[in-house]
Amino acid sequence: MFQIEVNHVxxxxxxxxxxxxxxxxxxxxxxxxxxxxxxxxKTTMVExxxxxxxxxxxxxxxxxxxxxxxxxELREITGLSLQETxxxxxxxxxETLLLFASFFRLDDRRVDEVVELxxxxxxxxxxxxxxSGGQRQRLALAVALLNKxxxxxxxxxxxxxxxxxxxxxxxxxKTLKEEGGTTLIxxxxxxxxxxxxxxxxxxxxxxxILKEGKLEELLEGNARNLDELFIQLTGKTxxxxxxxxx
Amino acid sequence: xxxxxxxxxxxxxxxxxxxxxxxxxxxxxxxxxxxxxxIGLGLAFTQKSVSKHQIMIVDVAxxxxxxxxxxQTQLDSILAAHATPREIGGKxxxxxxxQDNTLGDTEFNFVRSDWEASxxxxxxxxxxxxxxxxxxxxxxxxxxxxxxxxxxxMKISALLKSSGQTVNTDxxxxxxxxxxxxxxxxxxxxxxxxFGVMSSVLWGISxxxxxxxxxxxxxxxxxxxxxxSNFLIALMFVRIMMNIVEALVLFFFAWLIxxxxxxxxxxxxxxxxxxxxxxxTGIAVLISCQTSKTEVGTGWINAVQMPMxxxxxxxFSYHNFPEWSIxxxxxxxxxxxxxxxxxxxxxxxxxxxxxxxxLSLSAFGIICFLIGLRLFKWY
Numbered sequence: 029m030f031q032i033e034v035n036h037v038x039x040x041x042x043x044x045x046x047x048x049x050x051x052x053x054x055x056x057x058x059x060x061x062x063x064x065x066x067x068x069x070k071t072t073m074v075e076x077x078x079x080x081x082x083x084x085x086x087x088x089x090x091x092x093x094x095x096x097x098x099x100x101e102l103r104e105i106t107g108l109s110l111q112e113t114x115x116x117x118x119x120x121x122x123e124t125l126l127l128f129a130s131f132f133r134l135d136d137r138r139v140d141e142v143v144e145l146x147x148x149x150x151x152x153x154x155x156x157x158x159x160s161g162g163q164r165q166r167l168a169l170a171v172a173l174l175n176k177x178x179x180x181x182x183x184x185x186x187x188x189x190x191x192x193x194x195x196x197x198x199x200x201x202k203t204l205k206e207e208g209g210t211t212l213i214x215x216x217x218x219x220x221x222x223x224x225x226x227x228x229x230x231x232x233x234x235x236x237i238l239k240e241g242k243l244e245e246l247l248e249g250n251a252r253n254l255d256e257l258f259i260q261l262t263g264k265t266x267x268x269x270x271x272x273x274x
Numbered sequence: 275x276x277x278x279x280x281x282x283x284x285x286x287x288x289x290x291x292x293x294x295x296x297x298x299x300x301x302x303x304x305x306x307x308x309x310x311x312x313i314g315l316g317l318a319f320t321q322k323s324v325s326k327h328q329i330m331i332v333d334v335a336x337x338x339x340x341x342x343x344x345x346q347t348q349l350d351s352i353l354a355a356h357a358t359p360r361e362i363g364g365k366x367x368x369x370x371x372x373q374d375n376t377l378g379d380t381e382f383n384f385v386r387s388d389w390e391a392s393x394x395x396x397x398x399x400x401x402x403x404x405x406x407x408x409x410x411x412x413x414x415x416x417x418x419x420x421x422x423x424x425x426x427x428m429k430i431s432a433l434l435k436s437s438g439q440t441v442n443t444d445x446x447x448x449x450x451x452x453x454x455x456x457x458x459x460x461x462x463x464x465x466x467x468x469f470g471v472m473s474s475v476l477w478g479i480s481x482x483x484x485x486x487x488x489x490x491x492x493x494x495x496x497x498x499x500x501x502x503s504n505f506l507i508a509l510m511f512v513r514i515m516m517n518i519v520e521a522l523v524l525f526f527f528a529w530l531i532x533x534x535x536x537x538x539x540x541x542x543x544x545x546x547x548x549x550x551x552x553x554x555t556g557i558a559v560l561i562s563c564q565t566s567k568t569e570v571g572t573g574w575i576n577a578v579q580m581p582m583x584x585x586x587x588x589x590f591s592y593h594n595f596p597e598w599s600i601x602x603x604x605x606x607x608x609x610x611x612x613x614x615x616x617x618x619x620x621x622x623x624x625x626x627x628x629x630x631x632x633l634s635l636s637a638f639g640i641i642c643f644l645i646g647l648r649l650f651k652w653y
Contacts, residue, residue, distance in 0.1 A: 078497060079497075080493060080497060080653055100499060103497065103498060103499045104499055106497075108497055110490055110493065110494055110497075112490055113489075113490055113491065113493075113494045114489040114490065114491060115491065115494075116486075116491065128498060131495075131498040131499050131500040132498065132499060171494075
């Protein structure tokens with residue numbers, strides 16, 4: 029059985045069609061990257077998979093179940109990190125983790141485990157408001173991992189981070205991959221992130237899938253990397269160079 | 275011109291302007307709402323061309339003189355000569371209007387009543403002072419620390435002196451009222467307690483919800499097995515606890531410094547206090563059920579809070595407002611709450627008196643809460 033089935037999904041906001049008939053299936057334990065530039069429809073797609081948005085049409089099944097009928101059950105087995113979550117700044121890191129752990133009826137032993145996994149030991153008593161961007165992302169990941177999710181959604185987890193923090197986060201995700209048992213759906217516009225972490229890559233632009241497959245399959249043609257492939261497919265780069273992210 | 279359009283400051287200013295005018299809600303709260311408030315308050319205050327004062331007259335039966343077959347005091351004689359008889363609140367009264375083109379007209383309403391009702395009128399801020407005529411000597415009863423009462427005393431004594439009647443105004447007797455519950459501070463403290471509850475609940479619940487929604491924290495919270503009702507209950511519970519502590523601190527200092535006492539039933543006060551919290555929590559949830567913009571939320575909170583703060587008799591009696599508005603003012607949740615708490619503090623009210631305000635505040639709060647919950651946007 030597939031962990032996630034996305035069948036002919038459409039979603040529009042007023043005049044803008046954000047997701048335009050997307051279909052794909054994800055197997056258990058796979059690390060899947062939704063790769064595309066800003067505005068490609070990645071976040072809308074992943075938020076529909078997370079049950080935070082409803083598709084206009086089409087069907088999304090998580091372990092064969094819909095969010096509409098099985099929300100409580102699916103919340104227990106999924107974890108997520110939104111593109112921009114600002115946790116309460118006046119709470120400390122440990123307090124924030126304990127709060128979210130309480131939603132899953134977990135005690136501080138699990139909090140200690142995710143703290144160790146995400147390397148937040150030295151920040152346990154720091155107020156969230158004092159954390160750096162990278163530390164905040166690690167906290168968001170720690171919160172997402174609390175319930176040992178079978179399916180983990182990460183929406184642009186490293187956007188805006190410095191290279192060092194980005195590598196830190198990748199290291200955590202690779203550890204997770206080695207441990208097994210988690211299916212990851214990651215949105216990114218960093219080619220290196222998709223190449224480094226993902227078993228299967230879905231390239232999206234303007235709400236449509238341009239190409240999908242394993243990295244080797246995608247690079248079978250002339251393209252040396254995903255950025256070149258994207259240029260070949262669309263005539264534009266994955267992300268604008270003037271924004272200084274590359 | 276081309277250089278200007280490429281100028282950073284120009285671009286920033288132009289963008290900020292566009293953002294502002296493209297947000298109609300912000301425009302409403304930022305520009306239209308203050309205008310509406312100023313119109314409302316302007317109408318309430320500037321149309322009051324006559325400054326009105328109410329004076330309670332209490333009969334002192336032993337000092338009546340007989341005239342025209344009826345029992346009249348000398349004060350009655352003066353009023354009969356200068357004032358117009360009328361009825362105020364079902365009681366016999368005389369209105370004496372003094373016209374003054376420079377300072378504005380003043381209307382003194384002399385209302386005849388018994389001592390107990392007069393004291394209550396004073397406690398509620400409906401009247402400024404009590405008058406008795408004892409053997410031709412007028413006696414004034416008022417709180418000497420109440421500047422409004424002092425002003426009315428001076429005006430009335432001058433008025434009676436100039437009336438040319440036989441009443442002895444050279445040696446008026448002044449009896450400072452030191453009864454608990456008639457001082458301005460007795461009026462103010464219950465008002466401040468209920469105002470504190472309203473402010474704390476509206477800002478503490480509405481603003482918190484809106485801020486969490488704007489930061490996408492609400493969305494993150496509901497993407498867990500968290501029970502949505504628990505989130506709202508937790509906010510409400512913390513706020514009520516804080517309100518209890520705040521009210522106790524205020525009361526403690528008022529007791530320590532001003533010797534404020536609760537004359538009525540403490541159990542009834544607790545019930546009414548909780549009902550007030552329920553009432554304003556419902557309003558807070560309704561206000562914050564949709565918007566994710568803190569500017570809009572601030573506007574809504576002010577729109578609810580400011581009119582009640584001004585109208586509901588927190589700092590001064592709402593009887594200063596025109597008579598046509600009193601019915602509306604009494605229907606406001608903060609007025610019901612303030613009147614109820616004040617009656618327990620100052621008038622010795624108990625369960626019977628607070629039953630209606632408690633029920634209406636709770637019912638209003640629950641209705642607002644349910645509507646708010648139905649419209650609530652979690653993400």
